[in-house]
Amino acid sequence: MPRFSVIVPAYQVQAYLHECLDSVLSQSCSDLEVIAVDDGSPDACGEILDEFAARDARVRAVRLPEHTGRARTAGLERATGDYLLFLDGADTLAPHALRTIADRLKETDEPDVLVHAHARLDRSGEPLQATGPSVLGERGPAPFALTDRPELLGTPAWSGAYRREFTEALTETLTAPAPADLPCVWSYATLLSAGSLATLDQVCVHRRRPRPADTPGRTNIFDQYDRVFAFLEERPELSPWRPALYRRMLTHLTAESARLPRRAHADFLRRAHACCRRHRARGIRVAPRHLLLRFGAHRTLRTLRRITHGTHRTAKLTARLTRALRTGALRLHYGIQRRLxxxxxxxxxxxxxxxxxxxxxxxxxxxxxxxxxxxxxxxxxxxxxxxxxxxxxxxxxxxxxxxxxxxxxxxxxxxxxxxxxxxxxxxxxxxxxxxxxxxxxxxxxxxxxxxxxxxxxxxxxxxxxxxxxxxxxxxxxxxxxxxxxxxxxxxxxxxxxxxDIFQQAASADVARLRESLGVPGDAVALLYAPAHRDYRRAQHARLDLERILRRLGPRFVVLTRTPAHGLGDRLPDRLIDVSAHPNIQSLCLASDALVTDYAPLMFDYAGLDRPIVLHMDDWAAYDAARGTYFDLRAFPPGAIARGEDELIDIFASGHWCGSRSTQLRAAFRERFCPYDDGHAAERVVRHVVLGQTGETAGWPVVVPPRDRHPVPAAVSLTRPPLATVARPSAARAATATATDDSR
Missing domain, CATH: 3.40.50.11820 (CDP-glycerol glycerophosphotransferase, N-terminal domain)
Known part of the structure; x- marks a missing residue:
């Protein structure tokens, strides 16, 4: 039984389906199954699902003969995981999302529903904003009941992880069509019925904004709310939620009406008026715009929208005119200053x-x-x-x-x-x-x-x-x-x-920097700073840093320049996120070795004369996307790892600071750091401002690399620290190997 069942309906999303499934199958938590359902899609979605199923045993491809809108229900019937997640074919999971969810589920004693945040993307895949209830970040007891945080009511289906046993007991009481394919029904029914809830203030799902042709029809929204209120009537204990549900329905219908073309307004508002009459909760206060919707006053509502739109246009024109006047004044000011x-x-x-x-x-x-x-x-x-x-x-x-x-x-x-x-x-x-x-x-x-x-x-x-x-x-x-x-x-x-700071700093400066970052005094600090990938939209760690630390043992600490996506505020011990640190030179001084791939930082770090290890698992892709001026593999500054396990072995064996790595670094430093002797800034200022050159008295003579003495690392590397590489027991060897390979 897998930990997670990820249900992916696919209908006319062939352009996004590869990215969607790759984001799930590449998760650091590999204990999952993917139930991908072709909902009678006329494009190549079915063939794509078959390809993934043939390639990865965790994928189960389901082909429905025609488009029925019951793809999620078909996936739900076949799910076997402990927890269910719903992901549309154009969406993606954030890196390490499942591991983060699994950790939170364990912390909160396996709740019925875990609510997390999601981020909406535009058509190009760029993030628009993170979306989720404000209470996701609240601290307090967990798990809890919905009455403790009623703001969670209305959370969409794709922003949750649902315990399968709980949902099975729930869906058995509902008639067809099953709620999995009616988002409103599923969302409200699960949240209202859940005995325990927990939250995760972390973006786990990226929702792509659909193209206009992909936007589903809104005609069944009234049927969905009819089913939600019928669900409420069957359970008298849920009747106190009726006013809140009614207000949320009004808000939802008002928002939907604003997105419709003008020709559809009248019919939609007439149906909305009828829906409000059927489910009206007496004695509750609603917003004025909701009253207009409830009474079917679509002409008045449309007039108010026009007035509001006109007010917004006036405000925009005023702001634009103000900016233009300010820009003109600054240009005039600049023109006057240039004549002085x-x-x-x-x-x-x-x-x-x-x-x-x-x-x-x-x-x-x-x-x-x-x-x-x-x-x-x-x-x-x-x-x-x-x-x-x-x-x-x-x-x-x-x-x-x-x-x-x-x-x-x-x-x-x-x-x-x-x-x-x-x-x-x-x-x-x-x-x-x-x-x-x-x-x-x-x-x-x-x-x-x-x-x-x-x-x-x-x-x-x-x-x-x-x-x-x-x-x-x-x-x-x-x-x-x-x-x-x-x-x-x-x-x-x-x-x-x-x-210059590398030659000018003292050991006390290094100790102070390490203390400010939280690096233990006797720990070996590895600075992980990968290069930007032009061919990837999302920039995330290419290494499972948590696994590396587990394998290397307690002597090692990682300072990562790539945000630890998916780990949120609960970073593992000995993993320090320094991606927002403003001074990269301070991080170099605080570290004992650099782990990178193609980042220009390696040329600077070589002048510090500390070990450099390269993790080069995609050289061909990087070279093809950006082009390189020389083959780094033929002239590296230290040991090269072509995979994560090889990187672990380099540190475990001591090769990272051995004699061969020292020789490679010395040759690299001679070629690329000939003038980094601590006086580069002085030479530039003397030449540009004072008009001096190398023949002028007082000009700093260049010290050769072999005669320099940069500030030493905090941990002596004359004898490399021992790394504790965890070895799986004989009974678990096959399972551990398979898990590592999948990562």
């Missing part, structure tokens, strides 16, 4: 992710080497907290922002400047870039449309024409930048300023 003299000792900085990276290191160097300079930092409101005391804080598209861009002599950035900026002839623009490139950049992306999605190459070249200097970390970066960003700028091959 430049301020020779002013510099303005900005970076993509707030204060930090190369511009942050250069801003600090400006204030240190040229104390007479005044600096300013441009940051969006949500990034203002990252800016330390010292530079003036500027918010984009304000008068102060445009004044700084118009009159500052130096502009330093690692991202695109405002396209409305008109560079003055005496201004100096320093582009720092965002690291040593492995994947293709700039004009090379013309051959990779997935990675170049949304790139305006004409605008890119216009931006390049504004650059005076480009900061480069090594010869590979220099040659690449000058080819893919063709321009008249000068390349400063001086190293990466943001990596």
């Amino acid at each position: 003299p430049l301020r020779a000792h002013r510099a303005v900085f900005t970076a993509e992710a707030g204060y930090g990276c190369e511009p942050g290191a250069l801003e600090a160097a400006f204030r240190s080497l040229t104390p007479h300079f005044r600096t300013a930092w441009i940051a969006r409101p949500e990034q203002q907290y990252t800016v330390p005391p010292g530079p003036r804080r500027l918010t984009p598209d304000t008068a102060a922002y445009w004044s700084a861009l118009a009159r500052s002599t130096y502009i330093v950035t690692n991202t695109d400047l405002d396209p409305r900026l008109i560079k003055r002839s005496d201004q100096v623009v320093v582009q720092t870039g965002q690291g040593t490139p492995l994947g293709h950049l700039g004009l090379d992306l013309l051959e990779h449309p997935a990675a170049a999605h949304g790139t305006d190459f004409g605008r890119l070249l216009r931006a390049v024409d504004q650059w005076d200097y480009v900061v480069s970390a090594n010869r590979h970066s220099t040659l690449t930048f000058e080819r893919v960003f063709p321009g008249s700028y000068r390349t400063l091959e001086y190293g990466r300023p943001r990596n």
